[in-house]
Amino acid sequence: MEHLHQSFTIKFEYNVYFTTGLFDTANTLFSDFLLKNNTAEVQRKIFFVVDSGVAEAHPELNTQLKDYFYAHPGIQLIPDILIVPGGEGVKNDPIYFEQVVEAVNTYGIDRHSYIAAIGGGSVLDMVGYAAAVSHRGIKHIRIPTTVLSQNDSGIGVKNGINYFGKKNFLGTFAPPVVVFNDDSFLLTLSDRDWRSGISEAIKVALIKDAEFFTWLENNAALLVQRDMPTMNYLVWRCAQLHIEHIASKDPFESGSSRPLDFGHWSAHKLEYLSNFEVRHGEAVAMGIALDTVYSQLSGRLSVNDSNRVIKLLQNLGFDIIHPLLEVHRDDSPILTGFEEFREHLGGQLTIMLLTAIGVGEEVHEVDVELLKQAGKLLHNLQHQQVQ
Amino acid sequence: MEHLHQSFTIKFEYNVYFTTGLFDTANTLFSDFLLKNNTAEVQRKIFFVVDSGVAEAHPELNTQLKDYFYAHPGIQLIPDILIVPGGEGVKNDPIYFEQVVEAVNTYGIDRHSYIAAIGGGSVLDMVGYAAAVSHRGIKHIRIPTTVLSQNDSGIGVKNGINYFGKKNFLGTFAPPVVVFNDDSFLLTLSDRDWRSGISEAIKVALIKDAEFFTWLENNAALLVQRDMPTMNYLVWRCAQLHIEHIASKDPFESGSSRPLDFGHWSAHKLEYLSNFEVRHGEAVAMGIALDTVYSQLSGRLSVNDSNRVIKLLQNLGFDIIHPLLEVHRDDSPILTGFEEFREHLGGQLTIMLLTAIGVGEEVHEVDVELLKQAGKLLHNLQHQQVQ
Structure with a gap:
């Protein structure tokens, strides 16, 4: 023709x-x-x-x-x-x-x-x-x-x-x-907003740059003290990793893959469910915690690496779980977040998980039972810390 | 920095x-x-x-x-x-x-x-x-x-x-x-809609392809008779010229130049002023007539070429002027079309005119007096034809 x-x-x-x-x-x-x-x-x-x-x-x-x-x-x-x-x-x-x-x-x-x-x-x-x-x-x-x-x-x-x-x-x-x-x-910025943005740096470090993650661990205290040169490096390096990522892959996201959305499927939904009382960065911190522990429970990530992530989040003052994010029931509203995330991405559900700090892996299925366990584990950790 | x-x-x-x-x-x-x-x-x-x-x-x-x-x-x-x-x-x-x-x-x-x-x-x-x-x-x-x-x-x-x-x-x-x-x-399609689309073929021929213009002259009668193979060639060739143009220059129009908008500045405005009773293609035919005669009156285009354009439009059954397009007064609503066209393009006013059939020239100024004369000339031509 x-x-x-x-x-x-x-x-x-x-x-x-x-x-x-x-x-x-x-x-x-x-x-x-x-x-x-x-x-x-x-x-x-x-x-x-x-x-x-x-x-x-x-x-x-x-x-x-x-x-x-x-x-x-x-x-x-x-x-x-x-x-x-x-x-x-x-x-x-x-x-x-x-x-x-x-x-x-x-x-x-x-x-x-x-x-x-x-x-x-x-x-x-x-x-x-x-x-x-x-x-x-x-x-x-x-x-x-x-x-x-x-x-x-x-x-x-x-x-x-x-x-x-x-x-x-x-x-x-x-x-x-x-x-x-x-x-x-x-x-x-309020302390809350100052901290919120750090979660995206943790995210990009976790999927792309183990060295940057170690830097974040070493500088967590300075970040909490609002040391400006430390924050300037964080912003620079995180921005650089984002810029490089956008240019290297699929800038207008024609495929289903979105590694930068690590920790985001549940975060998006949590923001809505909390009527945006939970800030984006705070929700991402909890989303990172959930997907990290899920990575561990599903046998992808070592317990040590998983603990490092949770510890860094807590050292920075982030909550690692929210009542709305605890997946107790099969009809938990957070689970519907999966389908909405898939629909917005289009096509196949693609979720980024971790196999090591600095190394991501995309999966197309999620085990709801393990997700519930991850929520429970984070609930207990959060509870311990508060005590 | x-x-x-x-x-x-x-x-x-x-x-x-x-x-x-x-x-x-x-x-x-x-x-x-x-x-x-x-x-x-x-x-x-x-x-x-x-x-x-x-x-x-x-x-x-x-x-x-x-x-x-x-x-x-x-x-x-x-x-x-x-x-x-x-x-x-x-x-x-x-x-x-x-x-x-x-x-x-x-x-x-x-x-x-x-x-x-x-x-x-x-x-x-x-x-x-x-x-x-x-x-x-x-x-x-x-x-x-x-x-x-x-x-x-x-x-x-x-x-x-x-x-x-x-x-x-x-x-x-x-x-x-x-x-x-x-x-x-x-x-x-109604005869009116069948004809309307032909004006864009005339437009693209006038600024890009003298041979295609001659073909249009030679096939005007067949087009009026709704001969399908003739129309198929017209659609194919016009589409091809458009496709080539888009790819060759500035597909997302970051500059001010829009040669394919030949005849369109007044056409857009006329559609609005007539409350869309004038179809886009009909308005473009009149816009082509106006800018062609303006090209002639401003010394760019030969009388012979100008006449060929008007004759083709008339042979195809197009009106070449509309009362709303006649620029009698300085506050004629059509003249405000210039400014709106410039604003939508952004930056400098850029209007395509003709120096020969198949050859366009971009200008950044328009002489309102000559524009009025062009409107008058077209009014007389249209009137002669109707008599």
């Missing part, structure tokens, strides 16, 4: 910069990026969307932005800055997505202009999605402000909002044009 | 097949495609969305689909087929987009399953957008049923819906996994 064949490749590129005081007038990193991409004939605009948590912790930000673009002309700052709530709520209610899209229309933001998002992973996900679908894709700048978003979600290629109560039901793969990780935003 | 660099390429590939009677049980083209991409461990599903115009003209289609997938098992047909209105209305009201997204949820359509759209360009655009953002991209199959969609929009990489009264305000670049052009759908 006669046919036409279409084939082309698209190159995606961006840098992730690390800095302190991104919008200090003397810091030209941001303006250098913008000017480098400027062309004489086009007047580019930039529109900012800011996480309310960041806006509260940094009341000077608004003035700082205005001063910065006054000092570094060449791009038109839209003076109205959109503040949206931080946390999962911004992905649950489509009104915030609508607000960004409306701003695109109101301010005439075109495809050569920028939408910059300053905030945690949820805000970046929502704004990234709105930017990706407005005019079929407006240039998107990410300025992640939490440990979690600086080392994980904020530097990747995914965006999305929740729909039908399902995480990231709507979204796209759309790389940002640039990412700026500014460590001064980390200073104002 | 230290930074991480991300860089990767994504390959996009798909075939455009030409066939007759795609869902005749004996025609294995469709099932061959599905089976070739099947893997043992995944139960794939397929969900159909059908243009109401097609459903009315082909009342047998529903049964045919069921018989087809009964005869060719291996994929799970979702028995509920979603019928949506044809034409621009389906892109104007977000409820249809919502209906597709809801079906993805209701039927558990995952990223290894398919959403197939059967219909005109508007239905394909809307369904393509819903598929592209559900679960960050469900495999999308296009079955265009009009001349316009078979030779132009349906075989490309764009999708979208209208928002804020602006065409394709929301959308993405997301190639389909396969396109099937079935010429039996063309048999039931």
Whole structure:
């Protein structure tokens, strides 16, 4: 049968910069990026969307932005800055997505202009999605402000909002044009948010880099004390492992494999079941604990390695189990998380487990009885520690 | 300053097949495609969305689909087929987009399953957008049923819906996994729809292929008589030129240049101003006439070439001007179309004009006085013809 064949490749590129005081007038990193991409004939605009948590912790930000673009002309700052709530709520209610899209229309933001998002992973996900679908894709700048978003979600290629109560039901793969990780935003994080982001570093160490895991063990105390150089290395190394992973395999995830989702199938569900009282990073820590102990009980992982993982999580102050994550009954809501995870991945259920620290293995079946035992074991460990 | 660099390429590939009677049980083209991409461990599903115009003209289609997938098992047909209105209305009201997204949820359509759209360009655009953002991209199959969609929009990489009264305000670049052009759908088109799609062939010939333009001149009478082999060649050649163009330049349109939008800046606006009583192809024919005569009046194009274009349009039965397209006043609503077109493109205004048949030239400025003259000239020509 006669046919036409279409084939082309698209190159995606961006840098992730690390800095302190991104919008200090003397810091030209941001303006250098913008000017480098400027062309004489086009007047580019930039529109900012800011996480309310960041806006509260940094009341000077608004003035700082205005001063910065006054000092570094060449791009038109839209003076109205959109503040949206931080946390999962911004992905649950489509009104915030609508607000960004409306701003695109109101301010005439075109495809050569920028939408910059300053905030945690949820805000970046929502704004990234709105930017990706407005005019079929407006240039998107990410300025992640939490440990979690600086080392994980904020530097990747995914965006999305929740729909039908399902995480990231709507979204796209759309790389940002640039990412700026500014460590001064980390200073104002609560201890809870500071810790939360560390779980993604543990995750990526567990499946990719035993040496980084040992570094985490050795530096757990400094991390708890909020030592900044230690956190800076953690963010850098975790970001690097993520960036490398995305480029090396299947950036837009056409297959069923998602090694970076280690510990995430139950974490996603737990976030929902707890009505997002459990933070993503906290849920991931518990998901890591569950899948690690499951790896051990199913004969893949040594008891020693399993204990090291649990100990590190506990040393960092993470809870390792949540009542909602204990799989007592066959109709436990967490078990339905499997099917939803499979559906979102598409195709075959694929879960990452561990065979050693730094070495993952993908499996396509899960033994519910062993999963129940893993939940029980973690319950007991958590209980011991609390006593 | 230290930074991480991300860089990767994504390959996009798909075939455009030409066939007759795609869902005749004996025609294995469709099932061959599905089976070739099947893997043992995944139960794939397929969900159909059908243009109401097609459903009315082909009342047998529903049964045919069921018989087809009964005869060719291996994929799970979702028995509920979603019928949506044809034409621009389906892109104007977000409820249809919502209906597709809801079906993805209701039927558990995952990223290894398919959403197939059967219909005109508007239905394909809307369904393509819903598929592209559900679960960050469900495999999308296009079955265009009009001349316009078979030779132009349906075989490309764009999708979208209208928002804020602006065409394709929301959308993405997301190639389909396969396109099937079935010429039996063309048999039931109205004369108006049959003709409409020819304007995109004229457009692409004018900017890329003088020989194809001559062929169109020589075959205008056969096209008007609805000779099927002639139309088949037109669709094939026009599709081929589009496919080649997309792959050769800037598939996801990161620049301001859009040569395939020749004649489209005014056409888009005219569709809106006429409340879509003027079909896209009809508006494009008038847009081509306007930009051709403007090319002549601005000294780029010979009078002879300009006349050939107008004559071909008229021989095919197209109107060459519309009262709304006549640029009498400085505040003519058509003139605002410039700014909207620029904003959607992003950056600098870039309009394609002609220097000869088959040769385009991009310009960044338009002389409003000459544009008014072009409108007047076309008004007189149209008037002469009618007399």
